[in-house]
Amino acid sequence: MAAADLGTAEWERSKITNQDLNLLKKLGITTKPKAVCFPSEESYPAPPMGYRVSFVDHLIRGLSTPIHPFLRGLLYVYGLQLHHLTPNSILHISIFITLCEAFLGVSPNWALWKRIFFCRRNGSPNVAYNIGGVVISIRSTADYFDVKLPDSVQGWRKRWLYIREENDGCLEDNIPPFDGAEKILRRRSWDAEATEEERTSTESLMARIHELQNTRGKELSGIQIIVYFLKSRVQPLQARKFPLWKYTGNEDVDRLSVDLEVKDLERLVRKITSLSKKDSIPSSCRVKPYSATHALPKNHPNLVSLPPLPEGGEVEERTVISNDNQEASSFVNEPADSRKSAGSAEKDAASEDTTSAQSPPPADSPKNKRKRGDVEDSGTSKPEEAAPLPQKAAYDPYLASIISSDDDEETPALDVAARTSMSHTLVISEPRVEGEESSPPQQNIGASTPPSSPRAPSPKRARTEIVSEPTLQLSSSSNLLMEDPVIKDLLRIGAQFVGYREYANKAEEKLAEANDRANTLAQQLEQSEKARKKAESMLLMHEQRLIKPRLTLLVSKTEKEASHR
Template sequence: MAEEKESFEGQWAPSNVTEENLKEMVAHGVLPAKEIIGWRPACGEAFPSPDTHEVVVFSHFFYGGFALPTSKFFRGILNFYGISLHHLNPNSIVHIANFIHVCEAFLGIKPHFALFRRIFFLKPQPNKSKPCVVGGAGFQLRGTLSQKYFSMPFKTSNKGWHANWFYIQNPEPALPEYSCLPPVYQDTWNSLPIGDEAAQALELMDRMLKLKEQGLQGEQITRHFIKCRLAPIKERSRTAFEFDGKHDPNREEPDSLDFKIMKERMYKIFSNAIVVSYSHQLPVVPYNAFNPPPQVCI
């Protein structure tokens, strides 16, 4: 067992995250100050050895809508698929954050798990018999939906993200304790909702398709939650369809985001082929406290 543990620990890239890197994340508004959440760098460490009440996180995740403590929906995803945070990759985090935000801000509902399962499956990396410890499980669009869901022009590579790990306090409601083990493939990774849940998911898919036909794109959804200074994956006191502007308690920072930092965040996630212009006119008016969604039973 000790040899197996050493083998799994050996799959980690040594951390290259310094105190200065984390301070820059604070300056960009994607990470709270150390006094608030208690992070610490792991630069030079070969593999994680978190203290009690700490969790291992990747800096890329915070740029894509991740923050702590995480929401019930996100924790439910980890529990349903039997995975830990470090089993995911940066694109999976953005997929989850975008899904939550499109449900709230553009469908006007809380995130719908059956719809999530209808759209995504969890793919083992590189294969189901021997998935990697770090990034060994990635959410991908089901093949039949690649043309129906919102375009997500990700960067072709997030090279180096495996080494961008550090420690942070694990506040309640907490994530599962760190384990050095890889994910274990199970049937739920590719299962579909059934019965009434499946019918609800199909109905919501039709509504999503209409949003896409109106011109809504994946990177616009991401930019909207970044501009609002929201972290969709975070446990929040209200949804995006209740967002009431600059003084909303769920904003990560009260001040408006500098456009230069906005561009940096977008190009950290998406291909340089996308255009991040200063003016940002959405083809669909998002729901919020001033434009509440109609009452629909889902």
């Protein structure tokens, strides 16, 4: 049975505590005006113009805007959005960038990254997550730091907010626009390994990593790297004016805040790692990092290798291998952020990766078509038995927003007909999903649900139609049309337009309210002006009444004095 993508069912109203707000303030993330915008009552993200969706647990692990070009490249090559990455995956990227800049003295290196990391879908054979749906893991063969990450980050999916997109007029620093309906598709780049040329060019970097790990008395650990970037108060995933090997200390222009107190630093390190109160937190690194006071050696090579960006056109590594909703073997649970789980997941998918890289996406043989509940295909079927997977119908956000609602207590079940321009219809039913604190529910869901529109209010009860299997039949010409990049962009822009239209409607309402207030103030000002003039006239009359008798008395007195003379 194919794994069902929870999609928009994972989103719910944001629940950010005062403790979260205090932590963001101490880290200097909310001190800049309008840097962060907090959701109100919406249960589905509708970021204001110029903002993107993020999470508290991403920000405290090194994320900030404008984003680092290396992170932007990863999102593009892997075909992901920020909300697709787990907090542990964000921390992996922060540690890697800090390692490269502060301890290797080079820019974040794409070839080195491919030697150490790979991607896997986060979920189970029955449920595929959208929020945190991709896990970045360490290869079992990589000689890398044993980063002590927690198996599960409690409730992080509920702590979402909006961060202001700051790009300083540079398109290269942009975060991809939020699209909660975008499906996670496994790409060739998820398993991309360094070429022989890249391995040769990065051998010196791998040797240096091995030296940092094993130099007696000067061993460097993953925890020390985390402590260093937290103490430096520089966000590794932010596009900065200077790399960390030029860090100038307390006066550095890229610092977000003053030094954290020791107790706050230790509490934060334990929060984002698996260390307990019994474990000691290193106060400094045993290896002196490169900085303005510890300059790079003369003739130190800076091996520049960034992930391929869209300016050069589509790259081969972005080729979609398959939709992971059809492959149980490609899923790992969230604890795969640990090194042990990453290695086992890599071994389990080795044969699948080899076949997928050389042949079309595996699919069910017509002779052995699976029914609901059958064992998942391992993805290692022979090329001659493979058949192309059916394409899903395009999502129509307008139709998805037409939901009837009349009850405040029930969880929605959607009955939506998603129509394409070719008038094909897909009838979907979604059972009730129960949320839990640590991660989205892992229910046995047999059908996928088209995502609801950002402009649609949270439905309470909807008309349902239970069907045995969702079916969709498209002609070959339809398949080609749906694969057209222009059509995909139009569908994505259309889905975003619905959210922007809601934003525009709200802006118009607020403008009308502002005009009403302005008219009221103008009337009050006019009334105040009339009252002022009336008060001035009355004061003048009162003064005349007081002054006239005095003048008469003074004149009479003067006349008497003159007569006596």
